[in-house]
Every structure is written in C-alpha cells, then in structure tokens.
Amino acid sequence: MTTAASTRPRGARPGWFARARGRVGVHAVLAILMIVWLLPTVGLLVNSFRQPAAVSASGWWEGLTPPYDLTLENYAHVLARNGIADAFINSLFITIPATVIPILVAAFAAYAFSWMEFRGRNLLFVVVVGLLVVPLQTTLIPILRLFASLGINGQFLAVWLAHTGYGLPFAIYLLRNYMGGLPREVFESAAIDGASPVTSFFRLALPMSVPVIAALAIFQFLFVWNDLLVSLIYIGAANPDNLPLTVNLANLVNSLGGGWQALGAAAFLSMALPLVVFFSLQRFFVRGIVGGSVKG
Amino acid sequence: MDDRLITAIVVVVGVPGVLVGYIWGTEQVLRLFGGRMQPRIRPWLWLLPALGFLGVFLVYPTIGTIIRSLQDKAGTEFVGLANYAWFFSNDNALSALKNNVLWVVFLTVFTVGIGLLISVLVDRVRYESVAKSVIFVPLAVSMVAAGVIWKFMYEYRPPGEVQIGTLNAALGAVGTGPVAFLQAQDFSMNTFALIAVMTWMWTGFAMVIISAALKAINPELLEAARMDGANEWQVFRGIIFPLLVPTLAVVSTTIVITALKAFDVVYTMTSGNLETDVIANLMIKQMFSFGDFGRASAIAVVLLLAIVPIMLFNIRQFRSQEAVR
Numbered sequence: 195m196t197t198a199a200s201t202r203p204r205g206a207r208p209g210w211f212a213r214a215r216g217r218v219g220v221h222a223v224l225a226i227l228m229i230v231w232l233l234p235t236v237g238l239l240v241n242s243f244r245q246p247a248a249v250s251a252s253g254w255w256e257g258l259t260p261p262y263d264l265t266l267e268n269y270a271h272v273l274a275r276n277g278i279a280d281a282f283i284n285s286l287f288i289t290i291p292a293t294v295i296p297i298l299v300a301a302f303a304a305y306a307f308s309w310m311e312f313r314g315r316n317l318l319f320v321v322v323v324g325l326l327v328v329p330l331q332t333t334l335i336p337i338l339r340l341f342a343s344l345g346i347n348g349q350f351l352a353v354w355l356a357h358t359g360y361g362l363p364f365a366i367y368l369l370r371n372y373m374g375g376l377p378r379e380v381f382e383s384a385a386i387d388g389a390s391p392v393t394s395f396f397r398l399a400l401p402m403s404v405p406v407i408a409a410l411a412i413f414q415f416l417f418v419w420n421d422l423l424v425s426l427i428y429i430g431a432a433n434p435d436n437l438p439l440t441v442n443l444a445n446l447v448n449s450l451g452g453g454w455q456a457l458g459a460a461a462f463l464s465m466a467l468p469l470v471v472f473f474s475l476q477r478f479f480v481r482g483i484v485g486g487s488v489k490g
Numbered sequence: 491m492d493d494r495l496i497t498a499i500v501v502v503v504g505v506p507g508v509l510v511g512y513i514w515g516t517e518q519v520l521r522l523f524g525g526r527m528q529p530r531i532r533p534w535l536w537l538l539p540a541l542g543f544l545g546v547f548l549v550y551p552t553i554g555t556i557i558r559s560l561q562d563k564a565g566t567e568f569v570g571l572a573n574y575a576w577f578f579s580n581d582n583a584l585s586a587l588k589n590n591v592l593w594v595v596f597l598t599v600f601t602v603g604i605g606l607l608i609s610v611l612v613d614r615v616r617y618e619s620v621a622k623s624v625i626f627v628p629l630a631v632s633m634v635a636a637g638v639i640w641k642f643m644y645e646y647r648p649p650g651e652v653q654i655g656t657l658n659a660a661l662g663a664v665g666t667g668p669v670a671f672l673q674a675q676d677f678s679m680n681t682f683a684l685i686a687v688m689t690w691m692w693t694g695f696a697m698v699i700i701s702a703a704l705k706a707i708n709p710e711l712l713e714a715a716r717m718d719g720a721n722e723w724q725v726f727r728g729i730i731f732p733l734l735v736p737t738l739a740v741v742s743t744t745i746v747i748t749a750l751k752a753f754d755v756v757y758t759m760t761s762g763n764l765e766t767d768v769i770a771n772l773m774i775k776q777m778f779s780f781g782d783f784g785r786a787s788a789i790a791v792v793l794l795l796a797i798v799p800i801m802l803f804n805i806r807q808f809r810s811q812e813a814v815r
Contacts, residue, residue, distance in 0.1 A: 303540035310533040333551035359547025405702040461635030468630040
C-alpha cells in the first residue's frame with residue numbers, strides 16, 4: 195500500500211533535506227491528530243476499568259498511576275445481564291440483511307443511473323439524493339401504521355425493510371458517484387463483445403467498485419448496529435425477544451438510574467464487532483483496482 | 491434454536507439470492523419484448539426495487555408531513571401557513587436556525603478538511619491502517635457512549651476543586667482557570683463544543699470515502715508527473731485534487747445534510763438549553779413535549795427546503811461529470 199512512496203527513484207531530484215523535513219512534518223501532523231482522536235476514547239476505556247466511586251472523584255489518568263485499583267466488575271456486570279447473548283445474535287440477524295439488501299438494491303439503481311439512458315434520469319437522481327434530508331423521526335408513525343396493517347411489527351423483516359429504505363439515498367448517491375466515474379470504454383467494449391447488462395454489472399461494475407462498496411458496507415453496518423430508535427419503534431413492545439444489543443444496553447443505563455460507570459464497559463463491548471468489520475474490510479482499500487481492471 | 495437456524499439461513503443465503511435472482515429475472519422478462527423496447531424498459535426494472543423502498547419509506551411519509559404542516563395542532567383543521575409564520579417569528583426557532591448555520595459551515599469545513607488531510611498524508615506512511623483505524627474508532631461508538639465520553643472531556647468543576655475533566659485538567663496544568671465549555675455562551679462557545687464532538691465522530695466518515703476515491707486514482711498518473719519533476723504539492727494541486735472533486739462534493743453534501751439534521755449530540759449533552767438548540771431538536775420537542783405535529787411538520791419541511799441550494803449545486807456537478815467522462 196505504501197510502497198509507491200518508498201520505491202520510486204529518489205536520486206534524480208535535488209533537495210533531500212526539504213524532503214526529509216517534509217516527511218517529519220507528515221509524521222508530526224499524523225501523530226498529533228491520532229493523539230487528539232484517541233484521547234477521549236482512552237479516557238473512557240480507563241474509566242471502564244475503575245471503581246464507580248473513583249470515576250467521579252478523580253480524572254481517568256489517575257487510573258494509570260499507583261494505586262491502580264482497577265476492576266473487571268463493570269464488564270462482569272454488563273455480561274451477566276439476562277438475554278445479552280440473545281440480544282447479540284438478534285443484532286447480527288438485524289444488521290447483516292439490513293446491510294446486504296440496501297447495498298445490492300442501491301448498486302442496481304446506481305448502475306442504471308450511471309450507464310443506462312432514460313428520460314428524467316438527472317431529475318430522478320436529484321430527488322433520490324434530496325431524500326437524504328428527510329428526518330427519520332417524521333417517518334416513524336406512518337410506517338408503524340403500515341407495518342401494523344401488514345402484521346409484520348416485531349419481526350426482523352420490518353427492521354430490514356425500514357433500514358433499507360432509510361439507507362438507500364446515501365448508498366445510491368455514493369455508488370452512483372463512483373460507478374459514474376469508471377471508464378466508459380470498459381462498458382462499451384463489453385457491450386460490443388455481446389455482454390448483457392447483467393454480465394457487465396456482475397463482472398465489471400461490481401468488482402471495480404469494491405473500495406467504495408467496502409466503505410458503504412462499513413457505514414451501513416455501523417448505522418444499523420448502533421441504531422436504537424428504529425428497533426425500539428418497529429420491534430419494541432410487539433416482540434421483545436427480537437430486540438438487539440443496543441436496546442438491551444440502553445435498558446441497563448436506565449435501570450441503574452444514570453449508571454454510566456457500566457456504560458463505559460457496555461460501550462466497548464458493543465464497539466468490538468464494528469471494529470472487527472472495519473479491520474477486515476480495510477484490506478479492500480487498496481490502490482489500483484480500477485487501473486488493473488482496465489488493463490486486463 | 492430451530493427458528494434461529496432458519497433465520498440464519500434466510501439471512502445469509504436467502505436475502506442475497508432473492509435480489510440476484512430478481513436482476514437475472516429481468517433479462518428473461520426483457521426477452522419477451524422487441525429489441526427496440528428493451529433499452530427503454532430495462533433501466534426502470536433496475537430501478538424498481540430502489541424506487542419501491544424510497545416511495546414507501548421516505549416519499550409517502552414526506553407527503554404526509556407536508557400536508558400535516560398546513561394543519562393545526564390536533565390535525566383537524568387546515569391553517570394555511572400559520573405554522574411557518576410561527577417558525578419565522580419565534581426567537582427560539584431563529585436562534586436554532588442561526589446555530590444550524592454554524593453547524594453546517596464549521597462541521598463541513600472541519601470534517602472534510604481534516605478527512606482530506608489525513609487521507610492524503612496517510613497514503614505516504616507505513617502505518618496507514620493504524621492511523622486510519624484511530625480516526626475511525628469514534629464512528630463505531632454509539633451516540634449515547636459518545637455523549638458519556640465527551641462529558642468526561644468537558645467536565646467542569648468550580649476553580650479550586652479537583653478537575654476530573656480531561657480538558658480542564660489540561661488547562662489547569664498550563665496554569666489557566668477551568669472553562670465551562672458546555673455553558674459558556676460567549677461567541678457561541680458551547681455550540682462549538684458540540685460541533686467538536688460531531689467533528690470527532692464524522693471525520694472518520696469523510697476519511698474513509700475520500701481515501702477510497704484516492705485509491706482509485708491510477709498510480710501511473712502520479713508517477714508520470716513525479717518523473718516530470720513535479721513536487722508533491724504540484725501533484726496534489728494538479729492531479730489528485732481535481733480527480734477528488736466529485737467525491738468531495740458527495741462527502742460535503744452528506745455532511746451538510748448531517749449538520750442540518752444534527753440532533754443526538756445536542757439532545758444528549760445540553761438538551762438544547764443555553765442557546766445551543768438546533769432545528770431537529772426543536773422539531774422533536776414540538777412532537778413529543780408539546781404534541782404539536784403541525785408545527786413539528788412545518789419544521790421538517792423547512793429542513794427539506796434548506797437543501798434546495800445544495801441540490802442545485804449537485805446538478806451542476808453531475809452535468810460537468812457527464813461532460814468529461
């Protein structure tokens with residue numbers, strides 16, 4: 195990934211001193227930003243291992259010096275909750291389809307917006323992007339009524355459909371922007387060779403869009419995984435057995451009456467999976483996927 | 491456990507299978523039509539699932555909201571534009587509107603600016619994935635947890651007491667008195683404190699998208715320019731930046747809309763008190779505290795109208811993209 199910078203011939207150009215200074219600058223800026231971004235989370239992480247009384251008596255950095263007085267009690271408290279394992283599995287059942295469906299549906303639409311001609315294409319696309327601004331809260335009541343009349347309140351299906359609807363404008367917007375920037379010649383030569391749009395889509399458009407699909411998958415996964423409101427409303431009281439992890443953890447905070455000492459532990463437990471997803475998808479952010487496909 | 495197994499199979503195999511099957515099925519259906527009709531019908535078949543979802547989950551409730559915004563509190567009588575007249579003559583609403591302008595301008599500049607800076611710098615170092623992960627972490631934090639994290643950052647105790655907030659302890663270490671970040675209204679400092687939280691969360695978002703676009707730039711293009719003696723700044727200005735413009739437009743548009751809809755941070759940290767209110771929080775208050783769905787709907791429509799200029803900018807952007815490709 196980073197070899198482009200280190201393997202290119204350097205001797206040809208003068209000014210090694212300026213370049214060395216530039217590299218120090220790059221490292222310094224990155225180091226400062228990383229510290230600033232990490233510090234708040236580290237504070238909560240340290241506090242999640244401290245005694246509840248200590249958290250409100252002194253700053254989190256006191257937990258890093260003797261006497262440490264650290265404890266796993268906060269984590270034990272969260273993990274001992276009723277139904278936390280079920281809630282975790284429910285979260286997976288909700289999040290996986292609610293990530294896959296919008297990405298596929300958006301990819302179909304983005305492909306049509308990018309590489310098919312039809313009347314009103316730009317206008318329709320702008321309307322789709324404009325829907326990004328619709329506040330989620332205004333849709334809750336009409337959709338709840340709709341689900342009730344269909345009898346799917348409380349089922350995973352209701353949440354899958356709702357998250358797909360809410361996630362689509364952004365997904366279409368991002369994918370259309372990326373697919374629209376792919377080289378035209380690739381699709382034209384495929385069409386001349388007799389490839390149908392379905393073949394072009396699965397063999398060319400999707401593989402070439404892998405970096406942006408990975409980005410989109412991460413975001414959609416995160417939004418759904420961390421969502422509280424949609425699950426609470428559409429699953430909510432109708433079927434508590436299907437509620438996800440976020441609802442379980444929100445109840446923990448409420449039942450303790452502002453018990454945020456356990457919330458630190460809860461926050462880190464629920465962050466774990468999204469971070470694993472991010473790390474595993476990160477390898478798709480590599481240079482030259484588009485370039486390689488064009489040459490091949 | 492049996493039910494769970496069935497659900498798991500539906501989740502992993504069934505759902506993608508249905509969607510791929512649909513798009514394969516469209517070609518079979520299209521064979522029934524003549525060769526001239528096919529290109530006309532095909533785009534609509536590809537768009538159909540998306541338009542169906544958008545129609546049901548966003549367009550239909552929005553039309554309901556527009557109609558509701560013209561009705562009174564109980565929803566029994568039409569009152570014309572009275573709800574809008576209330577919004578534009580109410581001091582709280584205008585103050586919220588002013589705060590949203592700050593949100594839109596500064597959240598966008600900070601997240602896109604820092605996101606671009608990180609994407610470009612990180613492309614040249616060996617610890618790229620570590621650095622990106624660090625910036626990304628806040629995005630994986632839920633809103634409630636972010637609120638708790640930043641309460642520890644901004645925590646204020648009167649001078650003389652032990653400061654347990656990170657920022658005030660740091661100020662104390664350099665000999666300055668503590669600052670009540672979330673209470674101070676001079677220069678809208680508390681609003682900026684909230685914008686900082688959101689910047690912390692959303693810079694990772696800007697970074698991931700910009701970085702993905704950066705990776706799509708053909709490396710040979712950059713090498714060629716460097717071989718011709720261009721310095722790094724010239725490579726950035728002349729090649730990288732112009733190629734990133736469409737992506738920056740997408741990211742900026744998304745962040746502007748996020749800023750317009752800013753709600754969770756304000757709700758969890760200040761509840762909109764002390765001049766920190768924003769439009770979306772005002773709407774929630776009208777809905778759930780005052781039960782006035784007429785006014786709440788009018789506020790939602792104001793949000794919708796606020797993006798018209800951004801949409802016009804986007805149309806121009808698509809036109810120019812269309813022209814070059």
